[in-house]
Amino acid sequence: MKDMQYYVTQPKVDAHNHLNLGMHYKTYIAWAGIDIPNFPRPMHGLEEMHEIIAKYTRPRAKTEADVIQLIKMSIEDAIADGVTRLEGSIDIGFMVHFKEDMDRFLRMVTDFVAGYKDTITIAPELGLGKTFDKKKIDKWAPDLLKSGVFTSIDLYGPEIEEGIENFASLFKLAGKLGLKKRAHVGEFSDAGSVRRFVEFFNLDEVQHGIGAARDDSVLQFLADRKVRCNVCPQSNVLLGAVPSLAEHPIKKMLDAGVPIALGTDDLLFFEDSVSVQLYHLVSQNVITEADADKILQYK
Numbered sequence: 256m257k258d259m260q261y262y263v264t265q266p267k268v269d270a271h272n273h274l275n276l277g278m279h280y281k282t283y284i285a286w287a288g289i290d291i292p293n294f295p296r297p298m299h300g301l302e303e304m305h306e307i308i309a310k311y312t313r314p315r316a317k318t319e320a321d322v323i324q325l326i327k328m329s330i331e332d333a334i335a336d337g338v339t340r341l342e343g344s345i346d347i348g349f350m351v352h353f354k355e356d357m358d359r360f361l362r363m364v365t366d367f368v369a370g371y372k373d374t375i376t377i378a379p380e381l382g383l384g385k386t387f388d389k390k391k392i393d394k395w396a397p398d399l400l401k402s403g404v405f406t407s408i409d410l411y412g413p414e415i416e417e418g419i420e421n422f423a424s425l426f427k428l429a430g431k432l433g434l435k436k437r438a439h440v441g442e443f444s445d446a447g448s449v450r451r452f453v454e455f456f457n458l459d460e461v462q463h464g465i466g467a468a469r470d471d472s473v474l475q476f477l478a479d480r481k482v483r484c485n486v487c488p489q490s491n492v493l494l495g496a497v498p499s500l501a502e503h504p505i506k507k508m509l510d511a512g513v514p515i516a517l518g519t520d521d522l523l524f525f526e527d528s529v530s531v532q533l534y535h536l537v538s539q540n541v542i543t544e545a546d547a548d549k550i551l552q553y554k
């Protein structure tokens with residue numbers, strides 16, 4: 256039986272990390288000077304998580320310097336876990352903290368990539384929230400995508416299909432520019448929604464996608480198209496998307512031939528690093544060591 260340290264020492268990707276919430280709680284409170292009562296703890300879905308964000312973390316991130324510090328903490332906690340490739344999402348809304356100055360915003364990203372290049376590969380992702388001001392997204396996103404700074408695009412927010420057509424042209428542009436196209440779907444939503452998102456946006460990867468496990472034909476569809484799902488088991492447990500780690504469908508997805516990478520989602524809320532999650536999955540016999548090796552191929 257491999258111990259936790261084995262997984263820490265393996266080169267690996269964190270394939271699903273929102274960089275403004277990607278640090279351990281203890282790292283966060285040491286910087287923030289506030290604590291979140293009774294935390295980390297199980298939450299009732301995304302709604303409760305967004306209440307905590309609105310009450311505690313969003314008001315604490317006011318300035319450009321705050322955003323930079325949050326991202327820095329996330330990168331350093333990933334390094335401490337032995338992550339060698341960090342596919343980290345940077346929310347387009349943070350342009351506001353940079354006084355809507357695109358050059359300053361992009362410089363922050365390139366400075367991080369260059370500054371850490373000897374230690375960790377940072378693959379910056381442009382994150383689009385469905386509920387953020389669409390006029391601002393349309394104003395900023397095309398140039399941000401064309402800047403060459405980002406390697407992927409992600410769409411997140413309420414898991415609804417209504418309104419996704421408003422993002423179609425940005426995903427087309429991202430595809431033309433050679434960026435990886437990703438979206439959050441199938442965290443709580445069903446298998447059909449995963450398939451429809453993949454087809455609608457021609458997604459390369461899905462953030463979560465565990466809803467696909469409820470329909471074998473959708474698993475087969477993902478496997479045939481080699482659409483990787485970037486799964487975050489501890490996030491799914493603490494938000495109540497699955498009843499327990501033992502009942503997580505990751506094994507079913509792997510056995511169906513769906514490419515699977517792991518992510519932390521929001522380490523601040525979910526606490527378990529990629530190594531810890533891998534160790535728990537193997538030691539609790541949710542997946543085998545051979546499955547873990549398959550997951551570790553992405554690095």
Ligand SMILES: [Zn+2]
Binds near residue numbers: 520
């Ligand atoms: Zn996420």
